[in-house]
Amino acid sequence: MRFFQIALFSFLLQCSLFFLVTCLKGRSGQTSVLVGTKLYFFGGKNLAILNVNKVVSNITNEVWYLDLSNSSLFDTATPIWYQDVGMPRGVIMATSCVSLTNNSAVFLIGGRQYLSNSNNISFNSPIFRFDLNNNSLWTIPNITNFNNTFKTRNLIQAVIDKKGKVFIFGGRSYFVNDSDNSPIMYYNDMNIVDINTMSWSTLVIPQAPKSFCYTATLLQTGLIIYIGGVDYNISSGITLVNMSEIRIFDTTNYIWFTKTASGSFIGGRIGHTAVLDQNGNIIIYGGSISIDNVDGLPSFPHLAILNTSTWVWSIPDISPSNTPNPLTFHSAAFYKNYMVIAFGKCIIIMIYFDNKNLL
Ligand SMILES: *[C@@H]1O[C@H](CO)[C@@H](O)[C@H](O)[C@H]1NC(C)=O
Ligand SMILES: *[C@@H]1O[C@H](CO)[C@@H](O)[C@H](O)[C@H]1NC(C)=O
Ligand SMILES: *[C@@H]1O[C@H](CO)[C@@H](O)[C@H](O)[C@H]1NC(C)=O
Ligand SMILES: *[C@@H]1O[C@H](CO)[C@@H](O)[C@H](O)[C@H]1NC(C)=O
Ligand SMILES: *[C@@H]1O[C@H](CO)[C@@H](O)[C@H](O)[C@H]1NC(C)=O
Ligand SMILES: *[C@@H]1O[C@H](CO)[C@@H](O)[C@H](O)[C@H]1NC(C)=O
Ligand SMILES: *[C@@H]1O[C@H](CO)[C@@H](O)[C@H](O)[C@H]1NC(C)=O
Ligand SMILES: *[C@@H]1O[C@H](CO)[C@@H](O)[C@H](O)[C@H]1NC(C)=O
Ligand SMILES: *[C@@H]1O[C@H](CO)[C@@H](O)[C@H](O)[C@H]1NC(C)=O
Ligand SMILES: *[C@@H]1O[C@H](CO)[C@@H](O)[C@H](O)[C@H]1NC(C)=O
Ligand SMILES: *[C@@H]1O[C@H](CO)[C@@H](O)[C@H](O)[C@H]1NC(C)=O
Numbered sequence: 533m534r535f536f537q538i539a540l541f542s543f544l545l546q547c548s549l550f551f552l553v554t555c556l557k558g559r560s561g562q563t564s565v566l567v568g569t570k571l572y573f574f575g576g577k578n579l580a581i582l583n584v585n586k587v588v589s590n591i592t593n594e595v596w597y598l599d600l601s602n603s604s605l606f607d608t609a610t611p612i613w614y615q616d617v618g619m620p621r622g623v624i625m626a627t628s629c630v631s632l633t634n635n636s637a638v639f640l641i642g643g644r645q646y647l648s649n650s651n652n653i654s655f656n657s658p659i660f661r662f663d664l665n666n667n668s669l670w671t672i673p674n675i676t677n678f679n680n681t682f683k684t685r686n687l688i689q690a691v692i693d694k695k696g697k698v699f700i701f702g703g704r705s706y707f708v709n710d711s712d713n714s715p716i717m718y719y720n721d722m723n724i725v726d727i728n729t730m731s732w733s734t735l736v737i738p739q740a741p742k743s744f745c746y747t748a749t750l751l752q753t754g755l756i757i758y759i760g761g762v763d764y765n766i767s768s769g770i771t772l773v774n775m776s777e778i779r780i781f782d783t784t785n786y787i788w789f790t791k792t793a794s795g796s797f798i799g800g801r802i803g804h805t806a807v808l809d810q811n812g813n814i815i816i817y818g819g820s821i822s823i824d825n826v827d828g829l830p831s832f833p834h835l836a837i838l839n840t841s842t843w844v845w846s847i848p849d850i851s852p853s854n855t856p857n858p859l860t861f862h863s864a865a866f867y868k869n870y871m872v873i874a875f876g877k878c879i880i881i882m883i884y885f886d887n888k889n890l891l
């Protein structure tokens with residue numbers, strides 16, 4: 533049964549594993565949310581290859597969306613892009629979620645912030661609010677009880693529950709400005725923001741690893757499922773998370789636990805994405821095994837499914853035609869029967885140009 537398909541919308545033109553120079557323009561590390569039929573993309577690293585020796589990149593404040601209701605969109609070669617009001621900063625490695633109750637808004641949370649379309653670090657606010665009703669106005673909400681350790685938190689993924697509570701686990705710190713050389717910090721806390729009141733609380737979870745670059749998926753049952761990414765501890769440094777070890781946070785009683793998944797072997801990864809499908813299973817795509825400052829090698833398999841009733845991993849048998857190249861730091865959304873994958877980096881050895889960009 534063919535129960536989903538992959539559509540690739542990308543600025544990466546004919547990018548293949550072997551021909552770096554054919555990647556003329558790219559974007560990665562953006563954050564994305566689906567609002568009704570509109571799939572929004574916020575920020576990311578904007579990269580242009582001028583010629584073999586000259587690559588320019590910077591962190592963009594641009595906001596773009598696709599309207600998935602237009603069936604012609606599934607001609608993925610020519611999607612129509614709509615640009616919306618830019619963010620107050622260029623942002624990368626952030627997370628976002630949408631609240632459709634009261635006044636609809638997107639909350640852009642954390643990430644590394646830069647002066648728009650530059651490589652100059654410039655932190656502003658840990659949360660930006662994007663008003664979906666009021667001319668796409670960006671505002672800085674006043675947060676009560678904000679935890680200052682979250683100021684530069686990045687490589688995180690938030691989920692929002694039905695009551696408007698946002699849960700953000702772990703992550704790591706970043707530099708507050710270009711001359712900041714303070715050490716990177718790693719966290720095993722759950723930061724919880726109630727968007728109705730904009731009040732903040734932090735729950736330290738001593739038994740949880742300090743972890744980042746995972747995916748987070750909220751199930752109907754109120755469980756948040758954390759998959760992959762890397763852990764940090766003082767003795768081993770940064771290590772890839774075993775994909776058989778599924779970390780779970782129960783939002784009804786605030787309990788953290790792990791489940792051992794069985795089934796197919798799924799390689800560890802960072803920079804992957806996860807979506808919840810119509811049957812309540814989690815589909816993951818992409819990612820790399822590299823944990824240092826190069827993109828490294830793709831993780832295998834590129835695509836896998838976790839059955840959230842049996843905790844069994846499987847690798848779907850899909851036609852190789854039209855499948856995207858292995859990607860990292862792309863974004864993914866589930867719409868109708870489609871997993872929509874956008875942007876990202878083709879996994880090739882491509883050195884970052886921001887020497888503070890550790891991942
Ligand atoms: C940012 O990068 C894009 C290419 O990705 C380039 O077109 C633009 O000129 C750059 N902006 C600045 C201010 O350098
Ligand atoms: C849908 O796509 C077609 C062709 O790609 C375009 O001409 C049309 O304007 C689009 N419609 C909307 C509502 O965006
Ligand atoms: C970024 O910093 C560089 C070096 O300090 C400076 O020359 C440049 O003007 C800054 N860019 C912006 C957009 O402020
Ligand atoms: C919309 O934004 C404007 C500022 O641009 C503000 O004065 C107004 O109160 C906002 N309206 C609503 C309904 O939030
Ligand atoms: C935040 O508080 C300041 C000072 O009380 C106020 O000027 C500002 O309008 C508030 N911002 C929002 C988005 O409510
Ligand atoms: C940059 O960050 C460092 C470390 O937090 C701080 O000491 C310094 O004052 C900051 N510099 C500027 C220009 O804000
Ligand atoms: C709407 O916002 C108010 C506070 O402004 C809050 O008390 C209420 O729970 C919110 N409603 C929903 C459905 O989130
Ligand atoms: C803020 O977060 C840090 C790091 O997780 C934690 O140690 C601290 O207890 C938190 N502070 C409060 C007031 O919750
Ligand atoms: C550190 O991480 C390694 C690899 O995941 C693990 O084997 C070890 O038990 C951890 N050490 C501590 C002190 O948590
Ligand atoms: C990953 O976890 C599974 C289940 O606990 C275990 O069987 C396997 O040996 C682990 N793999 C590695 C490389 O540690
Ligand atoms: C999960 O696995 C069970 C047992 O194999 C199967 O009955 C069920 O249909 C699977 N769930 C989905 C949504 O595929």
